[in-house]
Amino acid sequence: MISKPSVRGRLCTALIMVFLYAPIFVLIAFSFNASNSRAVWSGFSLRWYRELFGDRYILNSFYTTIAVSVTAAAAATAAGAASAIGLHYMRRSWRTSLLFINNIPLINADIVTGVAMCLLFVSLKAFIDFELGFGTLLIAHITFNIPYVILSVTPKLYGLDANMMDAARDLGCTFFGAIRRVMLPEIMPGIVNGAIIAFTMSIDDFVISYFTAGSRSETLSMTIYAMTRKRISPEINALSTLLFISVLALLVVINIRQKPAAEQ
Amino acid sequence: MSNNGGAAKRFFGPRAFAAPYVVWMAAFVVAPVVFVVIYAFTSGDGTFTAENFLEMGRFVSVFARSFWLALVSTVICLALGYPAAYILARESRRVRRAVIVLIMLPMWMNFLLRTFAWMSILERNGLLNRLLGAIGIPPLDIIYTPAAVILGMVYNFLPFMILPIYSVIVKIDRSLVEAAADLGATPRAVFTRVIAPLSLPGVLSGVTMVFVPAVSTFVISKLLGGGKEILLGDLIEMQFRGTAYNPRLGSAIALVMMVVVIVFMYFMNKFGEGEEGVSVL
Incomplete structure (x- = not known):
């Protein structure tokens, strides 16, 4: 397409991204929660990561x-x-x-x-x-x-x-x-x-x-x-957070490695 | 070459590469479908019957509700997904790549878990209502309503609408758009007469990829709908793994679903050439 999208258009796309990532953000945040509540924040803790590796x-x-x-x-x-x-x-x-x-x-x-x-x-x-x-x-x-x-x-x-x-x-x-x-x-x-x-x-x-x-x-x-x-159990949140971060890291590495090839 | 040699060559030729696959698909794709048909058309003692289909009459409301919710979700996905795909296709190559990765990435977080996270957002004492309470808005009762189910469907299946539409729009030849503009088409006319018709195959495959999982889900309705108003997916699940164990009725419903989907696909294919899969990287 020729013309670049308008600011308003980009804002709408950004809102869709917020919608896609809202629950993921909630899941990751609550994997660090000190209590096992999934709606009340009671302080930062790595408790669920520790318990995950014993479950x-x-x-x-x-x-x-x-x-x-x-x-x-x-x-x-x-x-x-x-x-x-x-x-x-x-x-x-x-x-x-x-x-x-x-x-x-x-x-x-x-x-x-x-x-x-x-x-x-x-x-x-x-x-x-x-x-x-x-x-x-x-x-x-x-x-x-x-x-x-x-x-x-x-x-x-x-x-x-x-x-x-x-x-x-x-x-x-x-x-x-x-x-x-x-x-x-x-x-x-x-x-x-x-x-x-x-x-x-x-x-x-x-x-x-x-x-x-x-x-x-x-x-x-x-x-x-x-x-x-x-x-x-928030242990599941912890496990998913670890998985999510691994995939993210992998994609970043792949994209960095592919960039020189794509630009040729 | 002798006849025998010809047959041997035909057998061991490149086509033989597909032989294990053909056997596998016969055993695990065709045979299961045959079993569904057999179960759907027989009664407990193995005689032919249409009873299972007649019994479905009791569940007309479930069929109606499933189709209605899936239809609403598909329309919302299209209304959100088409503009998003169109805007995305006009970005630079680098932005496009990054955004596509961002759209695919949530799929790596377990979908049950993502749906479950919506529960903690939408609950009566959940995050959304706390947020609204903080700015003085009375709490919303969204959880366990059809609205929550629709939200869950749109959330889970929106990427399946954006990606196929995007991959079609991004391939549209720029010179077609330029030619239309040179010949005096207004931007609106360029869109309605060039871009929209050319993106139709993407829309059709997006609609299919949203509607089919939406009409058959049983997880979203259970988690966000509270399981009060069951959908087709719940109905099938109950016949196989639930309290209402009746695989023959379950098979009949599954068969109806399969026929509807295949007929739907047939007409979709008549309209637009099927799109190949979307590339991940």
Whole structure:
């Protein structure tokens, strides 16, 4: 666009930012509160940070969340990238119908995906001896992550010059060699982007986990949900503050590192 | 090349990269949907029935309330999100990057927790009412009303409206805007006749990305609505994990929701080409 936005326009955007950050500010502020009230300030304290590191229940659900998010994002990234390549070489009609199925978990409400997988697992229990737990949780997360990776990698494949692959083959590369040396470096930004989206989706998911984890595995979201029925311990505020600050630091580092590249 | 060799090549060719995925999706995307359909159309003894759908008649008010609240939230998100995206798209590259990161960042704070934080802001003795009390305004009773639920929906889903609209507007060719202006279009005409039509795909995907989670939420209604007036999400949740255990009715409602969403998406796709995902970095 040509003209810069007006002061009034910028003020409106700033107000939206205030709206987005108000609860986050409240959460962070009350992680340093001396009492366990979430509306009355009774002085600065690091009490909840200390107690957090002694709380097995919260730490365990945090570890479950990290384990499932990292594993699911890694598996979904590998599977998603490979299948995006496979889909790219398919006949158009096949690709269209497979991408329609790929979109089902994306367009469906989380609760529908969650109860559908819950029904599958519960029905399978009649034939195979297993319990809902970390395994089913992981399967569910991989399943809803793969579509994001595919959607992130596919546009990069369209941008790839097909002649490059042919040239590599002509110069004696095997098909796998050409994929590794020519295609992968080109589509890598899409793969990385897909991995980050997958990891974010897994970390933030509550609804699908809630229906697929059974009673033996609990993610952080599920712990928080269970707590909202009674009282949320400010330890959770402390943990979220630490997570939030880590992500913020990570983004700042990435942005500083990318700036020279972007300005070239 | 022999026929056999051709088949082998076809099997082991690049397309085979998608084979594990096809198997996985059949098992964990298609099969669950099939189970939902089976459960929705059978009774306890496994015979075909439409009973589960007839039973939904009792919950017409829940359907109406869910659609109404989701619609209001979507309209508010559009009214806030479109101008924000439009203003953002006109900023310099550096400002744009920073603001996009700022919009994505809250998603890293657990959404249950963010919604819960609104409880402590909106409560009768909460932060907002203390603030209002300090400047002499009588307290507001927002918590546990439909207004609080709408606020929670707008809060949680607004980024999903801003980001797709932004990513479409920012790609609009500047020369189109310049050409329109050169040919005598007023700024208003430039907007209504060039920018608005070109940003329609972003609006459509934003509307979908807000409406679908809003119509199916059960967390926001429980936390901010107090669980008195249930929504569709609550109704489904109750059939699977709650007191009213009845997965067959739950499946029927989920199936209706799925069909509505797919039909909705079909028409959306007819209007605008689907947008690719938004980049995080």
